[in-house]
Amino acid sequence: MRPFDVDLLQTLVAIAETGSLSAAAPRVHRSQSAVSEQIRKLEQHCGVPLLVRGKLGASLTPAGERLVVHARRMLALSEEAFRDVLGRPLAGDLRLAITDYFRPATITLLLKRLRERYPQLRLHVATRQSLMIESRRDFDIGLSMRLLDDDVTPDEDGRIRLGREPxxxxxxxxxxxxxxxxxxxxxxxxxxxxxxxxxxxxxxxxxxxxxxxxxxxxxxxxxxxxxxxxxxxxxxxxxxxxxxxxxxxxxxxxxxDIEFSILPPQPGESALVAEVRHVLARELA
Structure with missing residues (x-):
């Protein structure tokens, strides 16, 4: 059985998080046509469709949803191995504001897993209403909930979309x-x-x-x-x-429906916060 190409998996995860090929392209530093070709190769490798393309973007097929779960784990392990080899652990203090509508039954376990995987990363978590998270930025990373009856543009302002729920x-x-x-x-x-x-x-x-x-x-x-x-x-x-x-x-x-997303970067954001934002996206999506 042939192994997966990590670059192709990274592109699939980027599409899952942004909701479209065009929005995923700058994240993986490729053109939209190159992203499309990567997905074609990945679908050919798997032998099943992974995406459904539409006017509003791209959504995962059931097979795509299953693969993204594995892809996030593989990417996280790859990053962890790379940091370990270079002696550059993810370390420092970071303030996270999160809506308590986000997976209340499992969020504690998810944060515990992050703490175990990155023991030198000290997360300070505050539970807040989404309105406060959207309007106040006295934190490093915010995870909020938005109602999709609002005028919401899927690709707007650098948010990382974690998913929508009914x-x-x-x-x-x-x-x-x-x-x-x-x-x-x-x-x-x-x-x-x-x-x-x-x-x-x-x-x-x-x-x-x-x-x-x-x-x-x-x-x-x-x-x-x-x-x-x-x-x-x-x-x-x-x-x-x-x-x-x-x-x-x-x-x-x-x-x-509602949508959960990680807020876009603030001006002058540190390299640590930028790295943790994408780690959180992989772990929480």
Whole structure:
């Protein structure tokens, strides 16, 4: 069996993170036509399609999604080996601001894995609302969530896109809901953009509701859901185990997808921060 070409895998990962061949090209220091040729070679090597091209960019096929998981591991190991040989470990202090909607069940394990892999890198992590992450830059790297009902351009401003997820209405299976009664809502404070969208959408849909519980963060929202206090709207990776996704029988409106991304570099960014940004993209995507 022939080994994979690491350069080809790097290009595939770049496309997965940016959402298009044109946006991936400058990241891998190649022209768009060269990137297209690399993907053709990789698909020929694998014998299956890896990308679906469309007007809005490129998306991974199921085979492509599986390969990207392996590719990120191989690239990280390659970089780690290179640093070890040169005696240049990833070292220093770095401030990371992250939305608590991002994989709350696994983010701790992911950060622990980073700490084990790069023991000399000291991450200082703060959980914040995405609005604060987008508007304030008192940190080195920010990971935020954006609603895709906004006017969002896929290739804009150097963000690293970690992926998009659907929003779903969820509740405890033990909660008894009646379409003829007010919908009990479990929400975060009004400063949360997602919660403002939820309220606005319910009002536009003429759905009668009441705030049954207001939680300070996603962890508190999970506790309220588990206690059967009401219904919440959450992105896929933030839905806690054991919750039921509600069907359309209650007349709940469809919601847009959300997207997680790492914010673009700040002016004068250090080489360490730039390196860690791409390491985080590989580990978290």
């Amino acid at each position: 929003l779903s209405w969820v509740a405890s299976p033990a909660l008894e809901l009646d379409a003829a009664r007010r919908l009990p809502l479990v929400v975060l404070p009004e400063a949360c953009a997602l919660q403002r969208l939820i309220i606005r959408t319910l009002n536009q849909s003429a759905i009668d509701y009441e705030i049954a519980h207001s939680a300070a963060g996603v962890a508190g929202l999970h506790l309220a859901l588990a206690a059967g206090l009401g219904v919440a709207c959450l992105n896929r990776s933030a839905i806690p185990a054991g919750m039921a996704i509600l069907d359309t029988g209650l007349g709940l409106p469809a919601m847009p």
